[in-house]
Amino acid sequence: MASAEVPSGGPLLRTREVDVVRDGRYLLRSISLTVEPGQHWALLGANGAGKSTLLGLLGAVSHPTHGEVHVLGRKLGTVDIRSLRTHLGHVNPRHPLRTPRSVREVVLTGLTNSIEPELRWQPTVEQSAHAERLMDTMGLARIADSPWTTLSQGERGRVLIARALMPRPRLLLLDEPATGLDLTARELLLGSLDLLRSQHPELATVLVTHHLEELPETTTHALLLREGECVAAGPVDRVMTTELISACFGHPIRISRVDGRWSARAQPRRPTDV
Structure with a gap:
């Protein structure tokens, strides 16, 4: 191959x-x-x-x-x-994470293509800034430190999109x-996708x-x-x-x-x- x-x-x-x-x-x-x-x-x-x-x-x-x-x-x-x-960037809505990793940590795993953060791996300053920009675009800045296990389904969906975009596909x-998703969560998701596409x-x-x-x-x-x-x-x-x-x-x-x-x-x- x-x-x-x-x-x-x-x-x-x-x-x-x-x-x-x-x-x-x-x-x-x-x-x-x-x-x-x-x-x-x-x-x-x-x-x-x-x-x-x-x-x-x-x-x-x-x-x-x-x-x-x-x-x-x-x-x-x-x-x-x-x-x-x-x-x-392939978004799997059945992401198998079960531990209380923060939104920021989950987004950064898009760079390592792993479910859990890899041991001893640290993002560069530029990679961290890229994650912050994506979280802002997807309306996640306010909950960047929240645990994955406490997120709603709509919030998880937006986290997974940001994660998929980390390698800049x-x-x-x-x-x-x-x-x-309920009506509000759906509209937040679609609005975030429109903003992402424009940016x-x-x-x-x-x-x-x-x-x-x-x-x-x-x-x-x-x-x-x-x-x-x-x-x-x-x-x-x-x-x-x-x-x-x-x-x-x-x-x-x-x-x-x-x-x-x-x-x-x-x-x-x-x-x-x-």
Whole structure:
């Protein structure tokens, strides 16, 4: 396997006619996607549509059955994916930390790619300053010394995003970051993501969700999945329409957008639709 030294320039992610087959069943079929620097993609679809499977390919966690996946310019299957993953910011909402480490300590473990702070490792002055800036961006400065075990789910989500950004990745992957959050926590998270994207214009993000209300205003592109197949992909103004969202979820859904944010409302089926 080649080393995972990643080239600069070009798309950050590219898939070509990707299939994922498990036990004879297609989880993904003929998926093609290109993510450029500064783009912010949403992967949308119902439960079981294949969103997390696709995110696993984009995060160099798994390989396709057929087709090609290029992550940060390197083709999966020709590079050490463990090393490649160190160049990605992948937010795992099931972070396994169980000890009362402070928010600051958890954020800094993004540099060592470890769950607990490594013994005898100390951040540099610049690394510490970078952590403070990220905590400020994510609205965490006030609780920087609070123990992980006392945080709400929404606070933990923002801590994990700051942690993922510590190595300064060019790409951030978010798997349903707003799941389980109450209204206030969700809005704080989405506001922090919008601020983050404005402060780091070259950063690209891919966010998985099945709720349109969980999309930040700064979302630029969307890919709609239904039963492992692409319904539509491209700029949000072209993809996020009532017709295409209805096709994606297999039900009449009326969508609207106010002040940059989307909402969706399912329509009752007519007798002829049943």
